[in-house]
Amino acid sequence: MVFRALLAAHPSDISALSDLNPTNLHVILSDPDLKPSTCLRFFNLVLKNRSFISFEPHLQSYSNLICRLLKARLFSDAETLLKSVSIDGNPRYPFPAIASVVENYYPEPKIRAKFFNLMLKVYSDSGKFDQVAKVFDYMKKKGIKIDERTCTVHLLALKKSDEVGLALKFLYGMIESGLEISVYSLTVVIDGLCKNGEIKRGRELVEEMVGCGVKANIITYNTLINSCTKRWDFRELELILALMEKEQQEFNIDTYNILIEGFTSYGKVEEAERLVEEMHDKGLKVTTHIYNLLMNAYCKVGSMDTVVVLFDRMIKRSVKSNADTYWALINGFCKVGDLKMALQYVNEMQRKGIELDQVILCRLIDGFCKGGMIDEALELHVEMQNQGFGVDLSSCNRIGEGLCESNRTKEAKLLLSTMVKMGINPAMANFTSSFVQ
Structure with missing residues (x-):
């Protein structure tokens, strides 16, 4: 048949395309005996050589092939073709026109759902957020099944574009549509709010979502806690920790590390030390970095006796010391003018094979000069x-x-x-x- 000949034509011999018309193009693309991938190769050949044909492929041809690709689970090919006709193609069709063709010619609910969810993703990936809203509203109105994972991808795109207000609005739209919201979707929006400094709104959203049957997990809470500690917003932090207690959400190792880093940076060293002891009691691993944070915090206030106690404690607990540990000790003793102790720890770190770096050497020089030890x-x-x-x-x-x-x-x-x-x-x-x- 002539259609088979067209498909078998070598790319360098495409004169047969001049015999193509809208009807037989539709027949080729709809032929159940032809694989969707074969139809796609032929359609791409047609699009690349439009000068040989006397017509512009109809939107129905695009939609038909996209639906066949979706049915064959060739999602990447379907997405590329849909993007070409809806975002950056020539011609480019508006959403109402595409929706009308799919609605009228492709009644199979499963394929229609895949088509519109893919359209939602294509618009989202391209930053066409206003079009995403139109697709979403259309799907709700028509009762087309919305994929929660596709919505999550859109929430990520909104967060990346710093469109937190739109993300929050979209999340509420998901709830209104009856979607089962995942904790991941919630966390994406919480993260966006926190990065914009809207920690209180984030906490309130967590409380709201409990009423909707979506319970925040430890990652959600850690996102809020991290934002609080970075901004030293300890008032809001207390409310978040109280909410965690109410919801019976226990700390994990990341929670402790975030809190300890925040407390030590602000100077709440005793609270940080209490958390370290709590970690040991629970059998959680306390890293060298955590001990270094504590020691540096005590050094800032000149509590060198406490620093030495902490150092001895970490060694007894088999927490390995490093160059930063000795920096805390040497810097602290130089700061209080006890160069003898500073040199003692210099010798100790060298015995352990830890090299002195320029920062420590310069600190020692500064200490010597302040102590009148110019030589x-x-x-x-x-x-x-x-x-x-x-x-x-x-x-x-x-x-x-x-x-x-x-x-x-x-x-x-x-x-x-x-x-x-x-x-x-x-x-x-x-x-x-x-x-x-």
């Missing part, structure tokens, strides 16, 4: 250069000021010369006024 600071500065560390302007200025205060002008000039050789502008040295005229 030790100079010696450490030289050692830094020998190890290949870059020149730290702040440390150099500290040493230079100390040398000038001790009337060691010659050594200060030598230090300045070294700084210049290392590429530092001499104008950035703030200790030269005593010897530069």
Whole structure:
């Protein structure tokens, strides 16, 4: 038959397409003996060579083939074809026209549902959010089954585009349509609200959804808690924790980590330490990072006795120390002027094979200078250069000021010369006024 010949035609020999008309194109695309994938290849050939045909393929041809592809579960091909005719094709058909053709020619409920859910996804992926609303309203009105997962994908797209108001409105639309809302969909909207700083609205939404039969999970609550701790909104945090208790939702390890990080950053160290002990009591893993947060927080307020106790406790509990752990100890003791203890932990970390980095070395130099130990600071500065560390302007200025205060002008000039050789502008040295005229 001529149709079979058309299908068998080599791409370089497409003159037979001139015999094609709307009727036989429809016959080809509807032929049940032809695989949908074969029909798609032929239809693409037709679209690429429109100059050989005397007509524009009808919308029904597109819709027919899309429905066949959906029935064959060739979803990716169906999506590409639908996008070509509804988003970026030439011609491009408006939603009412597409809906009318599908409604009139494809009565099978299952395929129609797949078609409109796919259309919802195509519009959403393309940022056509107003069109998504039209498709959604049309499906509700016509009683077409709406896929909750497709709606969730749309909620993610709205959140990504910072359209939180539309996401909230769409979620309510999902509820009104009778959809069984997943906790994932709820969490997507909660996350969007939290990122916009609307934590209270997020908590209220969780409370509302309980009445709709959707119970927030620990991921939802952690999203709210994380937003509270990042903004130090402890009043709202108390309400969220009270809600968790009411709903009998227990903390997981992420909840503890989020709370501890938030409390230590704000200075609520004792509350953070209580949570760490609670983790140990429950057999949850307490990481080195968590202990480092606690130790740094106590260092900020100069409670070095507590820092040492925490350090000993973490070692006894087989929590491994690292460079950040020793930074907390060394920095803390330098801060309170106890250089002897700082050096003790320097020696200990070196015995454990943990290398001193530039940050720790510069902190020690600063501590030496504040303690009047200029020679030790100079010696450490030289050692830094020998190890290949870059020149730290702040440390150099500290040493230079100390040398000038001790009337060691010659050594200060030598230090300045070294700084210049290392590429530092001499104008950035703030200790030269005593010897530069």
